[in-house]
Amino acid sequence: MLxxxxxxxxxxxxxxxxxxxxxxxxxxxxxxxxxxxxxxxxRATPSxxxxxxxxxxxxxxxxxxxxxFLDRLVHGNLGQSLFYQSSTAGLLVGRxxxxxxxxxxxxxxxxxxxxxxxxxxALHPGGAADHSVRVVGTVGIGMPxxxxxxxxxxxxxxxxxxxxxxxxxxxxxxxxxxxxxPGLTIAISVSPMLVRSLRTSLIEALGSDYVAFARAKGASPxxxxxxxxxxxxxxxxxxxxxxxxxFLVGSTVVxxxxxxxxxxxxxxxxxxxxxxxxxxxxxxxxxxxxxxLVYLLTDLAYAVLDPRVRLT
Amino acid sequence: MRAGHLVRxxxxxxxxxxxAPSGRPGLLEVEGLTVSVSPPGERRRVDVVSNVxxxxxxxxxxxxxxxxxxxxxxxxxxxxxLLPAGATVKGGAVRFEGVDLLSGGKRSLQRVRxxxxxxxxxxxxxxxxxxxxxxxxIVDAARRQLGWSRRESSEHALELxxxxxxxxxxxxxxxxxxxxxxxxxxxxxxxxxxxxxxRLVLCDEPTTALDVTIQAxxxxxxxxxxxxSQMSLLYVTHDLAVVAQLCQxxxxxxxxxxxxxxxxxxxxxxxxxxxxxxLIRATPDVHTVVDELTGIPGSAPHVGARPAGxxxxxxxxxxxIECSSGEMPLRDLGNGRASACIHVDACQSAAxxxxxxx
Ligand SMILES: Nc1ncnc2c1ncn2[C@@H]1O[C@H](COP(=O)(O)OP(=O)(O)OP(=O)(O)O)[C@@H](O)[C@H]1O
Ligand SMILES: [Mg+2]
Numbered sequence: 001m002l003x004x005x006x007x008x009x010x011x012x013x014x015x016x017x018x019x020x021x022x023x024x025x026x027x028x029x030x031x032x033x034x035x036x037x038x039x040x041x042x043r044a045t046p047s048x049x050x051x052x053x054x055x056x057x058x059x060x061x062x063x064x065x066x067x068x069f070l071d072r073l074v075h076g077n078l079g080q081s082l083f084y085q086s087s088t089a090g091l092l093v094g095r096x097x098x099x100x101x102x103x104x105x106x107x108x109x110x111x112x113x114x115x116x117x118x119x120x121x122a123l124h125p126g127g128a129a130d131h132s133v134r135v136v137g138t139v140g141i142g143m144p145x146x147x148x149x150x151x152x153x154x155x156x157x158x159x160x161x162x163x164x165x166x167x168x169x170x171x172x173x174x175x176x177x178x179x180x181x182p183g184l185t186i187a188i189s190v191s192p193m194l195v196r197s198l199r200t201s202l203i204e205a206l207g208s209d210y211v212a213f214a215r216a217k218g219a220s221p222x223x224x225x226x227x228x229x230x231x232x233x234x235x236x237x238x239x240x241x242x243x244x245x246x247f248l249v250g251s252t253v254v255x256x257x258x259x260x261x262x263x264x265x266x267x268x269x270x271x272x273x274x275x276x277x278x279x280x281x282x283x284x285x286x287x288x289x290x291x292x293l294v295y296l297l298t299d300l301a302y303a304v305l306d307p308r309v310r311l312t
Numbered sequence: 313m314r315a316g317h318l319v320r321x322x323x324x325x326x327x328x329x330x331x332a333p334s335g336r337p338g339l340l341e342v343e344g345l346t347v348s349v350s351p352p353g354e355r356r357r358v359d360v361v362s363n364v365x366x367x368x369x370x371x372x373x374x375x376x377x378x379x380x381x382x383x384x385x386x387x388x389x390x391x392x393x394l395l396p397a398g399a400t401v402k403g404g405a406v407r408f409e410g411v412d413l414l415s416g417g418k419r420s421l422q423r424v425r426x427x428x429x430x431x432x433x434x435x436x437x438x439x440x441x442x443x444x445x446x447x448x449x450i451v452d453a454a455r456r457q458l459g460w461s462r463r464e465s466s467e468h469a470l471e472l473x474x475x476x477x478x479x480x481x482x483x484x485x486x487x488x489x490x491x492x493x494x495x496x497x498x499x500x501x502x503x504x505x506x507x508x509x510x511r512l513v514l515c516d517e518p519t520t521a522l523d524v525t526i527q528a529x530x531x532x533x534x535x536x537x538x539x540x541s542q543m544s545l546l547y548v549t550h551d552l553a554v555v556a557q558l559c560q561x562x563x564x565x566x567x568x569x570x571x572x573x574x575x576x577x578x579x580x581x582x583x584x585x586x587x588x589x590x591l592i593r594a595t596p597d598v599h600t601v602v603d604e605l606t607g608i609p610g611s612a613p614h615v616g617a618r619p620a621g622x623x624x625x626x627x628x629x630x631x632x633i634e635c636s637s638g639e640m641p642l643r644d645l646g647n648g649r650a651s652a653c654i655h656v657d658a659c660q661s662a663a664x665x666x667x668x669x670x
Contacts, residue, residue, distance in 0.1 A: 125397075212394045213439040216514075217453035217504055218426020221418075227452065228441055235443065306443055307488040 002300075009296045013289060020288040021073065024281055025066050069281070078285075079278035083271070088282040091267065096286065098168060098263035099252050101175070103290075105183025107245050110190040114237075115230065117191070118198035122229075125203050133199070137192040145251055149185040149258040156181055166260040182259040189251070190244045197240040201233035208232075235306045242298025246291045338367030339544055340391070340429070340512055345404035347386045347395065351616040358616040359402065361386050362568045365642075368512060373538060373545040375555035375576065377591065378565030379612045384548045387565075388514045390414075391546075392431055393421045408512070426453050430505045431514040435521050436497035440489040446500045447473075447485025454507035472503040477533060495526035499533070506537065512544040520550070531557060552595045556580065561648070564588045567613050567623035570642060574649035582663050584651040586628045589663050622652065630658045 036052040037044060053059045057068060072079060078088035121133040157165035164178045205211060206229050214228045256265035264283050271279040303309045347361035361383040368374050376384050389395050391406050393413065406413045408424050433439035441449055450472055451465040460468060466485075473481035476499040489497055498518060505513060515534070519527040531554050538545060538558075547559055555562055555576055563573040564587060572585035583589040590608035610627035613619060619626055625635035634654060642650040653659055 207397055209433055209435060209438040210441045212389070212396075213431070213433055213501070213504075214441070214453065215394055216392055216425060216431040218422070218430070218457050218508055219453040220422070220456055223452060223456065227444065232441070232443055308442060308490050 002303075006296070006300070009299070013292055016288060016292055017285060020285055021070065021281070022066075024284050025069060026062070078282040081271075081276055081279050083274045083276040083279070088278045091279060092264065092282050092286055095262060095264045095267050098175075098179075098261055099256070099265060099290075101179055102182055102186065102252055102255070102261065102263060103245060103249065103294075105179050106186025106190060106248060107241065109183050109187030110194050110241065110244075113187055113191045114194040114198055118195045118202055118233075119225065119230070121195070121199045122202035122206060122233075123225075130199075133195060137195050140188060140192040143189070145185055145189045146254050146258050148188050149182070149255055152181045152185060153258070168260075168262050178259075179261070182255050182261060185255055185258075186248055186251070190241070190248065193244055194237060194241055198233050198237045201236040202229050205229045205232040231305075235302065238301045238305060239298060242294055242301070246294040246298075249287050249290050249294065339370045339372075339409060340368040340546070341405075341407040342366050342387075342391065343405045343407075345387065345390055345406065346402040347383070347390050347399055348402045349386075349399045349615065351614075354616065356616070357400075357402075358618075360399075360568050360615060361390065363404070364565075364568075364570055365404075366563055366570065366573065368544050368546055370511065371542045371544055372561065373547060373559040375559035375562040376546060376548045376565060377550065377552065377555060377562065380550075381612055381615070382565040383568040384565055385516050388431060388516050388546065388548060391514060392425060392429060393418075394431070426457055426508040426510060428510060429512045429514065430508070430510040431516065432501055432505050432518045434517040436494065436501045437489060437521075439501055440497060440504075442489055444488075445486055446489055446492065446497075450485070450500060450504045451507055453504075457508050468507065469503075472507055473500070476500075476503045477529075478503070494522050495529060498522060498526075498530055502530075502533065502537075506541075506543075509541065510543060512546065515545060515547045515549075517548050517550070519554070527554075534558065552580070552592065564591065567618050569623065569640075569652065571624065571652040572650065573642070574645075574647075578647070578649060582660060584645060584649065584656050584659055584663075585624075585653045586630050586655075586659050586662070587624045589659060590627075622654070630655050630662065 034049065034053075036049045036058065040048055040052060050059070057065060060068065069079070076089065078092070080086075081088050081091055084091060117133050117136075121130040124130060153165040156163045163180045164174070165181060167178060169175050169178045206224075210232075211224055211228050214224050219228070252263060253265035253268050255261075256263040257269055260266070264286060268280065268283045270276075271283065343365050345361060345364045346359050348357040348359050350357055364383075364387055366374070376387070378384055386395065386399055389399075390401050391413065395401065401414055404414070408428050411420055411424065413421055413424060440446065444452075447466065447469045450469045451460065454460065454468065455465045469485055470481050473485055478484050478496065478499050484492065484496065484500075489500070492500065498521075502518070518534070519530050522530060534545070534547075535558055537543070545558065547555070549555060559576050561573065562576045562579050563570050564579075564585065565571065566587050572579065572583065572588045574584075579588060580592060583592055587608070594607050608627055613623060619636070621634075621636040621638055622628070622631070622640045625631040628635065630653075632655070640652045640654065642652050643656075644650050645656065651659075
């Protein structure tokens with residue numbers, strides 16, 4: 001049942017990807033500027049520009065270009081980067097792990113931050129801890145992620161230099177280490193929403209009959225909090241987390257630039273500046289697929305957490 | 313497998329336990345319990361349980377009846393420290409085996425819950441954790457309290473389920489609450505409540521949410537369990553027939569106070585409070601002549617709108633001017649009976665008609 005559900009959801013990716021390519025392909029050609037000219041510089045001769053356009057396939061009419069693009073896409077070919085001496089697919093595969101890891105860090109980090117804060121707030125609604133958590137959350141929601149990132153850089157770069165504040169390092173341990181601050185930045189921007197949702201559902205769970213009955217049975221406070229309270233609160237919170245992480249896929253563009261990470265987001269910015277159409281298209285496509293996959297994972301987690309949910 | 317921790321009879325005594333000699337402390341003693349809430353949209357506090365006192369002896373089953381909103385559930389929840397948000401204990405004492413549960417803090421409550429006193433709720437659908445398999449819910453508390461291993465726990469769960477009359481327990485225990493029928497869910501809840509062999513079970517209308525045939529099964533199950541283990545019951549219900557079947561003593565609540573108490577047989581034969589009389593008259597199972605069936609006119613007072621004097625007087629056919637002011641404490645009538653009515657004699661003669669019809 002689960003496998004069929006996943007298969008059907010993955011099939012849904014096809015129209016999504018198609019729609020994205022369509023939107024993307026035509027909107028990018030509305031952008032003024034000639035890639036061959038900007039590549040060759042202002043003083044290039046018209047014949048040199050024309051030759052390059054022909055080499056890149058840009059001399060065909062746009063619908064034909066789109067058709068050629070789709071044709072290559074179904075063969076797994078995202079085209080040749082106009083700028084780097086490499087295929088787009090190759091470029092993206094090299095950059096993807098950074099962005100994926102960053103998202104995983106953000107998701108895990110936001111859970112690590114949110115669960116204790118929400119618990120603290122929900123155990124005594126209206127108490128001092130609850131108010132403090134709410135104030136911190138409200139401030140957190142108001143802070144844009146580039147600003148949070150900059151603050152973290154200042155804090156950890158100048159005040160307590162524990163984590164690297166930029167770059168990705170050369171080895172896997174240094175990769176993992178260098179993603180801490182960027183991941184924290186994502187986590188901080190997701191946490192206020194997650195805390196709020198967790199707090200609400202935890203208060204509801206702790207006031208429920210099943211918690212009263214658990215206490216009446218003699219269940220210890222820790223069992224009541226985890227297996228009855230948080231376990232039930234997680235059902236609602238996982239959707240909030242999923243939606244936010246999906247939303248944050250796009251904001252890796254900002255965060256990777258702030259922290260100079262060689263991920264898809266920073267490549268995206270660079271490729272837009274370079275008018276490297278194939279790469280921009282490829283990244284947008286990957287982002288779209290990522291968002292859909294995050295939502296799929298969210299739905300699966302939801303179904304696993306709540307046995308009442310039927311996957312159909 | 314061991315011969316069943318539940319099945320082992322503690323002491324096989326007669327089903328009906330005679331009233332304990334006075335002077336011996338009860339298993340549970342509730343003294344002057346007062347619970348207050350804020351009426352919807354208001355800031356003032358009003359008492360919805362006021363000055364409630366009663367004892368329950370070991371092995372005894374006590375019924376608690378009264379109209380909707382009379383404070384039965386809050387009384388039960390206050391005993392176990394499970395009041396909902398917004399309701400607070402304003403005064404009084406609750407002692408279980410001499411240990412004060414209200415002022416003893418969380419520690420003493422935690423020690424008593426499950427092993428000493430437990431509670432069965434009205435709605436098994438909402439009282440069971442929707443996302444955990446019922447087999448785990450039966451033993452999750454007991455496992456910690458009694459130090460069972462994982463294997464022992466699942467054996468105990470099976471055994472408890474079987475003891476509650478659950479057929480095919482292996483299959484049932486791996487299901488989630490929403491996958492069970494109402495009657496099965498209630499059996500699961502009873503199994504979970506009894507896992508630690510509590511000495512007293514507070515039952516808050518455990519059969520109201522079930523259909524009639526299942527109700528009878530659950531009542532029969534509780535009666536059997538009580539005979540086997542000598543546990544005490546405080547049984548809240550609207551159904552006087554169930555009280556007659558299950559309980560030795562009865563207390564009647566109206567608008568937050570106990571207005572009459574005594575042995576079930578005596579109260580049914582001759583109620584000493586007009587409200588009790590009205591309840592009995594409105595119950596077909598006890599008073600079988602349908603022509604004589606009459607509801608109680610009017611309706612119970614709303615929260616915070618409790619009439620002065622006897623709260624029942626606006627609905628009472630025996631009410632006089634004295635009923636509308638002053639305190640109406642429970643007055644001892646001897647032989648374990650008490651009534652808050654100041655016209656006990658008039659009530660007695662009104663009840664004689666009841667007996668005549670019978
Ligand atoms: N959490 C709460 N906040 C405010 N008022 C409450 C709360 N819980 C109960 N009450 C009020 O207290 C009164 C007593 O409630 P309780 O649930 O004890 O009644 P009950 O006798 O169990 O009724 P029923 O037979 O319907 O279960 C009711 O009037 C109810 O409105
Ligand atoms: Mg109730």
